[in-house]
Amino acid sequence: MAASSHPIEERQGSSPLTNILLRQEVILFLILILAVTLLALSSDKFLTVSNILNQGRLLTEIGLVALPMTFIIITGGIDLSVGSILGVCAIVLGYMWNPSGPFQLPLEAAIIVSLALGTLCGLVNGLIIVYIGVPPLITTLATLALYRGLAEGISQARSVRGYPEWFFQLGQGEVLGVPTQLWVLVFFVIVTAIILSRTVFGRSLYAIGNNELGARFSGIPTGLYKIIIYAFSGFMSGMAAWIFVSRVTTTRSDMGSGLELDAIAAVVLGGTSIFGGTGSIVGTVIGFVLIQLLKNGLSLAGVTTDGTIVVIGTVLILAILINNFIQRRTNAA
Amino acid sequence: MRKTLLVGLLLTTVLVLGFALAMPAAAQDRWDGADDLPVSPLECPAMDGEMAATDEPAAMEAPEYDGGQAVNAPDLAGQDIVLVDVPKLVGIGYFAATTLGEQQAAEELGNVTVTTDAPTEANIDDQIAVIDNYITQGVNGILFAANDPVAIAPVLRRALEAGIHVVGYDANSEPDAREWFVNQAEFNGIAKAMVDSMVAEIGDAGSFAIVTSTFTTPNQARWIAEMQAYQEKCYPGMTWLETVEAQEDNQLSFNQATTLLNKYGPDVDGLFAMTSVATPAAAEAVTQAGLCSVDSASAAAPSAEEAVAVVGLATPNAMKPYVNDSCVKSVVLWNPIDLGYAAVYVMRAVVDGEFGPGDTTVEAGRLGTLTVVNGSEVLLGPPFIYTAENINDFDF
Numbered sequence: 253m254a255a256s257s258h259p260i261e262e263r264q265g266s267s268p269l270t271n272i273l274l275r276q277e278v279i280l281f282l283i284l285i286l287a288v289t290l291l292a293l294s295s296d297k298f299l300t301v302s303n304i305l306n307q308g309r310l311l312t313e314i315g316l317v318a319l320p321m322t323f324i325i326i327t328g329g330i331d332l333s334v335g336s337i338l339g340v341c342a343i344v345l346g347y348m349w350n351p352s353g354p355f356q357l358p359l360e361a362a363i364i365v366s367l368a369l370g371t372l373c374g375l376v377n378g379l380i381i382v383y384i385g386v387p388p389l390i391t392t393l394a395t396l397a398l399y400r401g402l403a404e405g406i407s408q409a410r411s412v413r414g415y416p417e418w419f420f421q422l423g424q425g426e427v428l429g430v431p432t433q434l435w436v437l438v439f440f441v442i443v444t445a446i447i448l449s450r451t452v453f454g455r456s457l458y459a460i461g462n463n464e465l466g467a468r469f470s471g472i473p474t475g476l477y478k479i480i481i482y483a484f485s486g487f488m489s490g491m492a493a494w495i496f497v498s499r500v501t502t503t504r505s506d507m508g509s510g511l512e513l514d515a516i517a518a519v520v521l522g523g524t525s526i527f528g529g530t531g532s533i534v535g536t537v538i539g540f541v542l543i544q545l546l547k548n549g550l551s552l553a554g555v556t557t558d559g560t561i562v563v564i565g566t567v568l569i570l571a572i573l574i575n576n577f578i579q580r581r582t583n584a585a
Numbered sequence: 586m587r588k589t590l591l592v593g594l595l596l597t598t599v600l601v602l603g604f605a606l607a608m609p610a611a612a613q614d615r616w617d618g619a620d621d622l623p624v625s626p627l628e629c630p631a632m633d634g635e636m637a638a639t640d641e642p643a644a645m646e647a648p649e650y651d652g653g654q655a656v657n658a659p660d661l662a663g664q665d666i667v668l669v670d671v672p673k674l675v676g677i678g679y680f681a682a683t684t685l686g687e688q689q690a691a692e693e694l695g696n697v698t699v700t701t702d703a704p705t706e707a708n709i710d711d712q713i714a715v716i717d718n719y720i721t722q723g724v725n726g727i728l729f730a731a732n733d734p735v736a737i738a739p740v741l742r743r744a745l746e747a748g749i750h751v752v753g754y755d756a757n758s759e760p761d762a763r764e765w766f767v768n769q770a771e772f773n774g775i776a777k778a779m780v781d782s783m784v785a786e787i788g789d790a791g792s793f794a795i796v797t798s799t800f801t802t803p804n805q806a807r808w809i810a811e812m813q814a815y816q817e818k819c820y821p822g823m824t825w826l827e828t829v830e831a832q833e834d835n836q837l838s839f840n841q842a843t844t845l846l847n848k849y850g851p852d853v854d855g856l857f858a859m860t861s862v863a864t865p866a867a868a869e870a871v872t873q874a875g876l877c878s879v880d881s882a883s884a885a886a887p888s889a890e891e892a893v894a895v896v897g898l899a900t901p902n903a904m905k906p907y908v909n910d911s912c913v914k915s916v917v918l919w920n921p922i923d924l925g926y927a928a929v930y931v932m933r934a935v936v937d938g939e940f941g942p943g944d945t946t947v948e949a950g951r952l953g954t955l956t957v958v959n960g961s962e963v964l965l966g967p968p969f970i971y972t973a974e975n976i977n978d979f980d981f
Contacts, residue, residue, distance in 0.1 A: 295722070410800075411801050424739060497711075499738070499739075500710075500733075502736050507709075507710075510706070510708065545709055548721075551718035552718055553722060553723050557702055557704050557705065557715055558675065
């Protein structure tokens with residue numbers, strides 16, 4: 253890519269910012285290693301291949317949503333509607349396919365409709381934010397309610413079940429001994445990491461987060477880029493819905509409720525500043541892996557679920573404190 | 586300007602699409618319990634003389650055992666076993682009571698250890714993750730109350746494959762994903778008790794509304810379907826105003842109940858509340874609105890026309906204030922302590938090899954002999970109605 257000739261890229265590359273990013277991720281990685289070591293010591297069931305792969309199955313939906321969330325938070329935005337988009341996509345997938353419903357599409361077509369709807373939901377978020385100028389927090393808080401309401405309205409209390417066997421391959425099957433959906437997640441991690449760090453588009457997102465007005469006057473189509481990332485977020489929520497339905501074999505209108513908080517927690521834990529301008533996919537990946545392994549490892553070590561939430565909250569606060577500390581020190585230097 | 590128009594157009598499209606999709610479904614007014622099973626309303630109370638015993642459907646043949654089996658489970662008959670109990674959520678009185686019953690049974694048996702662990706919100710995904718972790722950790726048995734009968738099934742099947750015994754209580758899963766399910770009360774029995782209690786207060790021509798958890802929660806959806814069938818059969822003159830969702834959320838239940846009272850005003854005579862959270866919340870809403878049907882001695886009492894009766898499923902402690910104020914006359918429930926107690930006894934019998942496919946009864950300690958119904962369910966007994974006379978005898 254021609255990224256290296258871009259003014260933003262040069263500014264980022266030559267400043268000490270890159271070093272800090274690197275250091276933040278290194279610190280996070282060390283925390284992850286420390287956590288894994290402690291958890292492995294407290295339960296011999298934790299550090300086994302089957303357990304770790306199984307955790308991969310459980311974290312995929314959050315992971316898929318956290319990737320575009322990283323893009324959005326880097327631009328200084330936020331998307332609270334992802335859980336509701338997941339809900340409405342899951343419901344529409346089932347509703348379109350339902351052999352006793354009004355549409356009775358082939359399952360493949362229902363999946364495509366569901367993904368298209370997810371993208372449309374995200375696109376609507378982006379259009380409202382960019383063209384009407386409503387802050388992302390307010391826009392997506394509104395659509396969080398709107399999309400969940402649609403999911404409940406469309407489903408009318410009915411859950412759709414009885415999917416054909418092949419459909420479960422994605423959510424419950426394995427490819428080369430690894431859960432199928434983990435391959436999907438790995439694919440998207442690589443794609444988003446390359447986009448964010450190696451393309452003009454990706455570097456522009458940092459510019460938008462640092463100084464949106466400046467970015468626009470530098471010739472970056474800020475509006476278009478923001479619409480793209482919100483639409484992408486909607487699409488990924490649709491992907492997550494597909495995998496979720498395949499994993500739990502049913503659709504319910506309350507699916508994905510609270511997902512937005514897990515995803516945002518993973519992104520922020522991964523070192524992305526909630527004010528925009530900094531962050532990376534690697535950090536986010538470490539973030540959601542760390543949260544999932546903590547949940548799992550603490551449970552295996554005999555800590556009950558309510559205790560686990562307390563620990564995760566504490567870890568989040570600590571991570572943010574460390575981030576702040578590093579940032580202040582480098583700013584002073 | 587053109588862009589704003591574009592956004593407006595898009596938004597309209599989404600909304601219209603949504604409502605168009607929702608329309609055909611909204612037209613259906615039949616409550617089907619979200620599981621397409623047939624309803625089987627019980628006989629009406631004998632008072633109206635026109636009861637025709639000839640309409641009674643022939644007693645059904647006992648269905649075949651349709652539960653699953655733990656694969657290569659180790660033989661632990663009479664030995665110490667470790668169980669984990671995963672209710673829908675922790676932190677509410679109802680599941681605290683089932684946990685208490687489990688602990689009582691474990692203490693009596695002496696060779697069972699039960700730990701209760703579940704998400705703090707009734708969330709299918711979190712519940713699956715909790716069970717998953719206990720399979721990895723390795724326990725001898727799993728007791729569960731499902732947040733969704735289908736969603737929980739794959740992880741339970743994995744437990745059975747790992748040689749872990751699985752027994753459900755309170756909220757069922759797909760039958761083949763567990764060995765037995767302890768059924769606290771048959772759905773039509775609860776439905777009859779609820780509707781009869783309501784009719785006793787508001788008469789057989791009253792109007793009522795329902796506050797439930799979600800339309801797809803297994804128990805609640807089924808009860809409502811049975812209530813509809815029973816009410817249509819026995820009290821066709823009653824008016825069903827609306828059914829609203831309130832999750833299992835205290836504040837939301839209160840708000841929903843208050844909204845119903847404001848929306849229908851004097852047209853609503855009674856509220857059914859379907860969860861242990863919604864019932865006290867509905868009673869509180871009625872109390873705060875000054876609509877309790879207290880004895881007419883008080884000058885401030887609302888006229889019979891305005892008063893709103895509350896009938897619901899709840900634990901006694903939460904309802905004592907309202908029942909003692911005679912704002913609520915009847916609270917319908919089974920005994921959740923007995924439910925948890927029975928679940929542990931059933932699990933012990935399964936592990937000991939004393940209770941398996943084909944058996945029609947199981948011994949459950951102080952509860953005596955429980956019978957098998959519906960293939961692979963153990964029936965706890967008829968529902969229990971708490972009233973001002975007996976509610977103070979219970980403490981959970």
